[in-house]
Amino acid sequence: MAYGYAADAVDEYLRLGESTAILCWENFTDRIIQLFGDEYLRKPTREDLQRLLHNGEMRGFPGMIGSIDCMHWEWKNCPTAWKDQYTCGAGKPTIVLEAVASQDIWIWHAFFGPPGTLNDINVLDRSSVFDDLLQGRAPKVQYSVNGHRYHLPYYLTYGIYPK
Template sequence: MNKSLFMRIVDRLSNEVDYFRQKKDVLGRLSFSPLQKCTAAIRVLAYGSAADAVDEYLRLGAATARLCVEHFVEGIIYLFGDEYLRRPTPADLQRLLYIGEERGFPGMIGSIDCMHWEWKNCPTAWKRQYSRGSGKPTIVLEAVALYDLWIWHAFFGPPCTLNDIICLII
């Protein structure tokens, strides 16, 4: 995620979601900053790490990190859901079909792709279930993305549940 996008998210959350506002406690000490809380949430979500893994880096405990993730997800849905977490409208589909036709792909609204991502923190008990030929655990990302990188559909799942042929039929 680029810095300007991250800072835009931090700014919106700190201005519009009470949990992300920096406050003073009874002794007059400042609480965690919105930047600390958002960084904790993004690190836990992006790396799939445990909530207590951000303790050394950001100086907040596991319970606080879990609250940061919970409030972060709720805040993102509240602030950005209507614009970014929605189904395409008929006007969107017409625009996408037009752009596809202009680019030489009539009838195409986006590009679908499936890829395997190595899962570094896969629980030991699940390693064989999530491994393919390489022997390393992976998770599949299926995504429909447009020319401008707008993602209309994304799905994570275990390997061998999806492949390019199945994705194209869906």
């Protein structure tokens, strides 16, 4: 379950059986999807894309459709057998979250769970964030920067990626 706990790890504390804990978790996730799925748990629509592009251009970033970054969350209860593959430079096991967000903090892409030993570039290789681009389904845009014409949108990053 979330945070690396087995479903039966809370039996004694909560006085719930494994099957009840799993059912509660399923009901919780179903409700989150029901409440927020139509607005947040999806790719941008054509209208969303136009809004994202407009907001980026107003902030001096024509063609930008969001900011992308990865973060490492410490996994306190990582199983001993998995600790090596999930341990990064900090010496603690972590799980990676890759997200794309707009300036209004609408997170419209999330990729969660690869081993913490991966750096941001390795995570991008495993994530689906560029699938539309690779399969020729990326949205077509038109913008110019320093006299060069561009036809594909981009994500703003913080400068660690190779040029």
